[in-house]
Amino acid sequence: MTGIVDSDSLAKTRLRLWLKLLKTTNHIEARLREKLRSEFDTTLPRFDVMAALSRFPNGLKMSQLSGVLKVSNGNVTGIIDRLVVDGFVTRSPVPGDRRAWRVHLTSDGRQEFDRQASAHARWVDDLLAGISPREAEMIIADLTSVTGPSGDDAHELGLEKEAT
Amino acid sequence: MTGIVDSDSLAKTRLRLWLKLLKTTNHIEARLREKLRSEFDTTLPRFDVMAALSRFPNGLKMSQLSGVLKVSNGNVTGIIDRLVVDGFVTRSPVPGDRRAWRVHLTSDGRQEFDRQASAHARWVDDLLAGISPREAEMIIADLTSVTGPSGDDAHELGLEKEAT
DNA sequence: AACAGGTATTTCAAGCTTAAAATTTTTGTA
DNA sequence: TACAAAAATTTTAAGCTTGAAATACCTGTT
Numbered sequence: 346m347t348g349i350v351d352s353d354s355l356a357k358t359r360l361r362l363w364l365k366l367l368k369t370t371n372h373i374e375a376r377l378r379e380k381l382r383s384e385f386d387t388t389l390p391r392f393d394v395m396a397a398l399s400r401f402p403n404g405l406k407m408s409q410l411s412g413v414l415k416v417s418n419g420n421v422t423g424i425i426d427r428l429v430v431d432g433f434v435t436r437s438p439v440p441g442d443r444r445a446w447r448v449h450l451t452s453d454g455r456q457e458f459d460r461q462a463s464a465h466a467r468w469v470d471d472l473l474a475g476i477s478p479r480e481a482e483m484i485i486a487d488l489t490s491v492t493g494p495s496g497d498d499a500h501e502l503g504l505e506k507e508a509t
Numbered sequence: 510m511t512g513i514v515d516s517d518s519l520a521k522t523r524l525r526l527w528l529k530l531l532k533t534t535n536h537i538e539a540r541l542r543e544k545l546r547s548e549f550d551t552t553l554p555r556f557d558v559m560a561a562l563s564r565f566p567n568g569l570k571m572s573q574l575s576g577v578l579k580v581s582n583g584n585v586t587g588i589i590d591r592l593v594v595d596g597f598v599t600r601s602p603v604p605g606d607r608r609a610w611r612v613h614l615t616s617d618g619r620q621e622f623d624r625q626a627s628a629h630a631r632w633v634d635d636l637l638a639g640i641s642p643r644e645a646e647m648i649i650a651d652l653t654s655v656t657g658p659s660g661d662d663a664h665e666l667g668l669e670k671e672a673t
Numbered sequence: 674a675a676c677a678g679g680t681a682t683t684t685c686a687a688g689c690t691t692a693a694a695a696t697t698t699t700t701g702t703a
Numbered sequence: 704t705a706c707a708a709a710a711a712t713t714t715t716a717a718g719c720t721t722g723a724a725a726t727a728c729c730t731g732t733t
Contacts, residue, residue, distance in 0.1 A: 361649060369656055374531075476654060478523075490640060
């Protein structure tokens with residue numbers, strides 16, 4: 346009998362943790378969205394795409410981009426379309442494979458993203474100001490059991506083989 | 510000079526924490542979405558709406574519902590529309606206010622939600638199995654500084670004044 | 674009673690998201 | 704070379720999300 350009670354209360358604690366995680370990330374995401382919209386007239390998905398591209402100066406193929414961002418293929422198409430219209434991203438053909446496109450930031454895009462990224466880092470720091478570095482490290486360590494360690498994109502994608 | 514370095518590394522730790530929180534919740538959310546779709550042919554937003562309604566047997570007005578869920582007004586309309594079509598939710602007029610609707614679970618809806626909720630709790634427990642109750646409590650406490658304590662919906666909404 | 678202002682909800686436009694289908698191109702094999 | 708299978712991308716359909724505009728209704732004041 347006590348076995349059931351015990352594992353039940355464990356489950357309840359984990360459910361509370363899940364609800365708290367959800368509430369926290371939703372709260373932070375909502376603030377970041379507001380800020381990106383009001384201060385840079387952009388969106389979180391656009392920011393995410395530009396962040397990914399900024400880490401790969403050689404650009405990425407569409408499928409690599411959706412792989413890095415872990416979103417569906419078709420999703421990225423529309424976001425890139427709009428970033429191209431805004432002059433922040435360009436598509437160039439991949440020599441030797443007429444199916445594929447390589448997308449990368451323009452210098453305008455890089456400039457704009459740099460401004461956005463430093464503001465973004467400030468916002469996050471402010472939003473998490475109530476958490477000490479020691480606590481932060483602890484939480485990071487604990488949560489690593491859920492998703493595994495932070496992946497190395499370049500390694501996952503075999504980009505080390507690419508020419509610069 | 511060291512001042513700058515110190516606050517910089519603090520900011521970096523908090524940014525890492527944010528990325529980890531995001532990765533963790535995205536991961537869990539993705540699994541829950543898959544499961545809800547494959548096992549119950551529903552979605553997370555539908556589940557959230559039904560969860561909210563299940564906590565208020567008297568039903569909620571549309572604006573109360575979007576208040577509890579903290580999403581926009583217009584958003585809820587479409588989700589409720591579809592739940593009504595499926596027979597899980599009904600809209601009834603609010604006596605004395607012809608603008609408002611009261612929405613609540615049907616008995617079918619309540620039955621279906623109960624099944625979904627217990628599966629959901631199991632999934633969450635499994636996904637967070639790597640975290641001990643002590644760790645969970647610590648994280649919950651730490652994150653409370655970001656969003657404040659878990660609110661009491663009934664109190665926030667003045668529902669205590671409602672007749673049963 | 675009239676009416677100004679507020680409230681409850683829906684509608685709308687734009688963008689994000691996914692899974693699945695469709696298109697085009699490449700690649701391996703017979 | 705022919706051709707089937709695989710790969711890269713786009714398109715499509717359905718649903719979620721927001722903020723803002725539109726509707727309909729209520730309420731207090733004059």
